[in-house]
Amino acid sequence: MLRMRYRYRTICLSLAFFTVFVHLLLVLVSLPINQQSCDPPLTPRTNILRELAHKDQSSVGSDGPAEASTGRQASSKDARKDARKDARKDARKDARGGFVPMDVSSVTERALESDQRKMEALFDHPLYNMPVPVPEEDWLLKVKPRVHSSDKSSRMWVSANEEDNEDIRWNSSSDSHPPWLRFHLGISRWQLFAHRDQNMAALTQQIATQRVVSAVQKSGGTQLKLVMTFTNYGQALLKPMKQERDEETNYNLYYFSDFERHNAEIAAFHLDRVLGFRRVPPVVGRLVDVVEEIKDVTTDRKLARTFFTSPVGSVCFYGQCSYYCSTEHAVCGRPRLMEASLGVMLPDLSLAPRRTWRSPWRRSYSRTKMAKWETDPDYCSSVKKTPPYNKGTRLLDFMDMVILDFLMSNMDRHHYDTFEKFGNNTFLIHLDNGRAFGRHSKDEPSILVPLEQCCRIRRSTWLRLRLLSLPGYRLSDVMRASLSHDALQRVAPLLSQPHLSALDRRLQTVLQTVSLCEERKRREEGDEDQVIYDDITHLKGEEPPAG
Numbered sequence: 001m002l003r004m005r006y007r008y009r010t011i012c013l014s015l016a017f018f019t020v021f022v023h024l025l026l027v028l029v030s031l032p033i034n035q036q037s038c039d040p041p042l043t044p045r046t047n048i049l050r051e052l053a054h055k056d057q058s059s060v061g062s063d064g065p066a067e068a069s070t071g072r073q074a075s076s077k078d079a080r081k082d083a084r085k086d087a088r089k090d091a092r093k094d095a096r097g098g099f100v101p102m103d104v105s106s107v108t109e110r111a112l113e114s115d116q117r118k119m120e121a122l123f124d125h126p127l128y129n130m131p132v133p134v135p136e137e138d139w140l141l142k143v144k145p146r147v148h149s150s151d152k153s154s155r156m157w158v159s160a161n162e163e164d165n166e167d168i169r170w171n172s173s174s175d176s177h178p179p180w181l182r183f184h185l186g187i188s189r190w191q192l193f194a195h196r197d198q199n200m201a202a203l204t205q206q207i208a209t210q211r212v213v214s215a216v217q218k219s220g221g222t223q224l225k226l227v228m229t230f231t232n233y234g235q236a237l238l239k240p241m242k243q244e245r246d247e248e249t250n251y252n253l254y255y256f257s258d259f260e261r262h263n264a265e266i267a268a269f270h271l272d273r274v275l276g277f278r279r280v281p282p283v284v285g286r287l288v289d290v291v292e293e294i295k296d297v298t299t300d301r302k303l304a305r306t307f308f309t310s311p312v313g314s315v316c317f318y319g320q321c322s323y324y325c326s327t328e329h330a331v332c333g334r335p336r337l338m339e340a341s342l343g344v345m346l347p348d349l350s351l352a353p354r355r356t357w358r359s360p361w362r363r364s365y366s367r368t369k370m371a372k373w374e375t376d377p378d379y380c381s382s383v384k385k386t387p388p389y390n391k392g393t394r395l396l397d398f399m400d401m402v403i404l405d406f407l408m409s410n411m412d413r414h415h416y417d418t419f420e421k422f423g424n425n426t427f428l429i430h431l432d433n434g435r436a437f438g439r440h441s442k443d444e445p446s447i448l449v450p451l452e453q454c455c456r457i458r459r460s461t462w463l464r465l466r467l468l469s470l471p472g473y474r475l476s477d478v479m480r481a482s483l484s485h486d487a488l489q490r491v492a493p494l495l496s497q498p499h500l501s502a503l504d505r506r507l508q509t510v511l512q513t514v515s516l517c518e519e520r521k522r523r524e525e526g527d528e529d530q531v532i533y534d535d536i537t538h539l540k541g542e543e544p545p546a547g
């Protein structure tokens, strides 16, 4: 009986302990839930973004140009790393506190803002804002006053197909001119367009979106390209996409057998502008409807005959040309939309004739032959004695082009053009950049040979290159920002990161080449000053530190 009572007490005590334990457990578990309900409402995603943007803005000082020389600026790599770290932190917050997770796009958004600020800072720098005086005779074209001039607006051109084109009423006031005409009228002896050209946004926007009224093959040249005409009579040269962005040109392919790349044409325009040259006509990317914007509007029967539908239902065509114009090399829509580059056409040759010059450093375009410059280290001294390289700025302009080509690895610069009107005293037009950006994992030192052999560079060019080697203006970041304005960047980055990084690496090589030149001239001739041609004496003191 006593034993029974003892057992009964033990069971009761155990039950009591268990109940207390379960209660304690319940209190512990419910505590954070109660606390959570007292928290402020969840932060919406837009607020996080705004906060991030604001945080980023406050760090501009340390990443921007003002402190570029103090070495305090963070690189955009750092900015991206920070952004990623913050995003991870926010994602953790999400797990605990219920925040909406940060997605990759907002990280990219933030990094892009930093790149964008670098581009703005670069374009604000005095080295990009040097006055370019243009006396009347230095404009390529002039608007002719009408014979029976009147203040009334007048219809200047009549369309062959009235329905297709806009009813255009242009007069001599530039406000009434379409952007492509303003572009033509803005070409001068020294550049194709002005720095921060007011017309650029409208021009590129129109080429990227305006309705196409005609598409015909462009004669001349070796690969397939089309001249597209728009409703306001503007024209652009189309080069189709032939290679995926991350594909590298086959190493066994000679430079003269390489494909042309639409993204190279676009990126070259941006790079040339970032370098401060403004010698590539504006090029934009566009998704072109192969049927509506080419097949249905072409009057080119030879082109029309080459359209077909592929086994998977894509609309393809191959045109007629000397390289890669066959069924095996057809370009196709997906199923109808095709990526392409559209370069604004220069004024017609009848209005503004051009002169084509053979490059003194032209490659042999042969698998076996070597060019003279490849075997003669003193080749430049003979070029320097030969007109037009013996006078004026031609050799310096040529070096600018060499630097552009080395940075984008373009081995195909066999010729270059100038406007006949300006004689020998003018800039070189950097046309045809389709074979650039073929390989990112390899640099091509032979492209830089002219600079190595001649050891000559404009001070303004050299200073801009040094600026672009600083973290606060880093070339790859500025290029990323610049390319982000193109419509095709949304489809896929126009230059993949390895290509962007290659730009920074090659920029270092250019700067090293100039330093080696100075060393060599000091050693051999006791005069290093011959290397840098001082075209901007008035800008002394604006020199950025060595990057």
Ligand SMILES: Nc1ncnc2c1ncn2[C@@H]1O[C@H](COP(=O)(O)OP(=O)(O)OP(=O)(O)O)[C@@H](O)[C@H]1O
Binding pocket: 218, 219, 220, 221, 222, 223, 224, 225, 237, 260, 281, 343, 344, 345, 346, 431, 432, 433, 434
């Ligand atoms: N934006 C432009 N405006 C006017 N003409 C242009 C423009 N771009 C190229 N051209 C002209 O079109 C022709 C062919 O262009 P491009 O050189 O790009 O083609 P290609 O097939 O690569 O030529 P090549 O095989 O000779 O290198 C050239 O004569 C060039 O002068």
Ligand SMILES: [Mn+2]
Binding pocket: 260, 412, 432, 434, 435
């Ligand atoms: Mn070419």
